[in-house]
Amino acid sequence: MIDMTRKLYSLFFLPLALLAASVFTSCISDEFTTSPSATLSFSTDTVTFDTVFTDLGTPTARLKVFNRSKKGVSISSIKFKNPESIFSLNVDGVSGKEFSDVEIRGGDSIFVFIECFIDPTESNQPFLVEDKLEFMTNTVRQEVQVEAYGQNVTRLKALTLDADMTLDDTRPIVVFDSLVVPQGKTLTINPGTKLLFHDKAELIIRGKLSAIGAPGKMIDMRGDRIDNVLPDVGYDILAGQWKGIRIAPESFGNRMEYVDMRSTSDGLQLDSCADLSQTKLTLVNSWLHNSQSSVLTSGHARVDAFGVCFSEAANAVVNLTGGVHNFVQCTISNYYLFAAITQPLLTLNHVTQDDLALNPDNPLMSLNLSNSIVYGLGTDLNIGNLNDTDVWLRNVLLKSNGDNDDHFIDCIWGEDPLFKTIRSDYYFNYRLENDSPAIGKGNPALLTPECMTDMDGINRLDNGNPTLGAYAMPPEQ
16 A cells, blocks of 8 residues: 555655755855955964974964855965975865965865974074965965974983083973983983973983972973964873883982973882982972873882972872882872873882781881872872881871871861862862962971972961972962
């Protein structure tokens, strides 16, 4: 039997559909106009590259070109004003120096991609390079400004020192492959130095590292991608851009002050030395952050940390095994973006008598953590009961709920420290809001000379008792 309802539906709606299709196609014109009034529109009037290292190519910038007219236009010429321009073009997937007769249908658009290559110069300071990208359409010339700041750099490629070396802030330094400091040699890094590492590069210390910055002139250690991953968001948010720093078993007496180290895969790793008579590393007023593993991993070593912020890691932010540790005025926090966090913020290994039974060759951990904050995503500590250990927390704000006892002394439990960090906006700032419960809750008797001021140069006693964590509150707050 024939479905008469379907037949009537087809007879009624098919002509309407054909009519609608006819009307719709009549709105799209394949005609081209030669009117000078049919000008182009652009997604921006200035294409700006971030700082460009000389002798290295840039990431690609994108310009979108719109034809707002109902009729098509033919762009007779697309080229840079300077025939010897350092900028190069790709128009809708085709590379070249100059393009002609590029058509854009009415109401449509095309993409123009721009890259930049700057030759080295003698300048130590950033310098502006610029050009104008010209579009000629129906006798009308339109221009888009294109600009970049070139920066000469010093390149170190697979370098093993054969003598002591000092790095300074004259130019940024880019490390390719590795920079190795052998036993008996010292690498000194002066205030304000920018030490940038290429993909998978690392710093290996078998001798000694002396990286001493200053307030306002911190030493920068990061990946060499200095462009943006998102508009107004730099590549700093992406971990894994370089390996990190490894301090070998035979290395002692290392010191890092006012250092901003970030965006690593492995963080700062201290190889097991089983020699606790010498300090392996002293950290002062520094920020170690954004690692695909941990920002600090230490095995059976003596480590001091004063006024240090440790943050953002896929695993434990700070992972300590055995050793002797004195951490004062530190912040340990985690708001890592790109993976599930797998371990507590502060993970302590080889701490209990049970651990000693499994590994009797090394003494149990000794840890003093004072005037500090341990708070963020995930749990704060992997051990809740510290009885019969040599681990002591004094005046520490913890995420966990709990009670003070012989090992948790004058601690603040289950309180949000109110960091300025806004994870959803990719903004990581571990200074405190004005109403933070950590303000003024430190014990001044626990301060050491190394952390009387914070990494901003603010005296911790300007407001009375010190505020917990790496950052002091400015006097006016």
